[in-house]
Amino acid sequence: MNSVNQFLEKYVSKISLPSIGIIDIIEILIISVFIYQFMIWIKQTRAYTLLKGIMVVLCFVIVIYIFHMNTLIWIINNVATVMLTALVIIFQPELRKILEQLGQKNIIASVIPFESGKEVQARFTDKTINEIVKACFDMGEVKTGALIVIEQEVVLTEYERTGILLDSLITSQLLINIFEHNTPLHDGAVIVRGNRIVAATCYLPLSDNMELSKQLGTRHRAGVGISEVSDSFTIIVSEETGEVSTAMNGVLKRNITSAQLKEQLLHVQNKTVINNSKLISLWKGRGKYEKKSDH
Structure with missing residues (x-):
């Protein structure tokens, strides 16, 4: 028992957890929404196929740095800027599309389901x-x-x-x-x-x-x-x-x-058939009640 206490005093007591404020929570939420929207964008375009090719290239670059292939490292360092420009050109149609939809899409509605109960979803009838x-x-x-x-x-x-x-x-x-x-x-x-x-x-x-x-x-x-x-x-x-x-x-x-x-x-x-959250149903019911009470 004494050894456990000594271990806790020696190591655990030195652990300091960072303080999390409101700004930190907001930043986490913004990053989460950004990652979610990025995943949806990847899913709906051909960018996923292109990203797989980029991942292969990155793996090749990692191997080059691990084995210290200096000539290839020099070439990569000198063409890095050109490669970034090439990526923008390759993804130009997808980037343009996501920027066009940015002002049209309700991000909150895409994260939180606004329908309740069972809903049948299909591409067409x-x-x-x-x-x-x-x-x-x-x-x-x-x-x-x-x-x-x-x-x-x-x-x-x-x-x-x-x-x-x-x-x-x-x-x-x-x-x-x-x-x-x-x-x-x-x-x-x-x-x-x-x-x-x-x-x-x-x-x-x-x-x-x-x-x-x-x-x-x-x-x-x-x-x-x-x-x-x-x-x-x-x-x-x-x-x-x-x-x-x-x-x-x-x-x-x-x-x-x-x-x-x-x-x-x-x-x-x-x-x-999708079962949606009933949280928004309660909000809708409250809205309807308030409208009736106004009359």
Whole structure:
């Protein structure tokens, strides 16, 4: 027992905890919100893929410093400024987007849930699924080519800007009219975000996958290409055969049925039931009570 007391007196008594004030708490909250928003930004853009490449380079630099490779260290020290400038250029679209949204986004609402009870969340409704499936197979029957890109986590703003903005609710009739032959909007891809068509006649990157069949044209290669650089789900209707195909994560599935397409769309829909906090419900109830009491 004496040895324990001696140990506590010798070491524990010398430990001094820093005093935490209100300013320190505010700083911690600001840093936490910043880190949270940064993680959300990484999740919604292609920056995550770029950051993985940067991490590989950083690991390489650490190895260089550990083994004291002086020549390579000298090169890194001299190109460090250029590398920082290059990073700004590489992330320019993502940085511009986050600055544009900074004034529009309610940061407090993104951190604290403002809805209560059970809430069903999905990328789009069941009605949207039915409209897309109907449009694709109606166009397939008359061999009308179509290219529909459904956005998921990675926002496709850079490809949206290459087309004509629509912001229209999805219906099968609208999709069929867009891809009708000899119409101004039939050439290029349609980008779908949620339950709306955000843009048409969009240009997409072509896949350079040599394993794709030589029989496939530009429409199929563009559908696979956009799925390689993003997590989007793409539907392709062949103008030559009327077959409906899908592409996701660089994998092309050809000649699928309407049931298979609906099943894939249900997977992409990502419908979940969320139980939100009831704290805001109490606040809402208080607000309603105060309004009634005013009358």
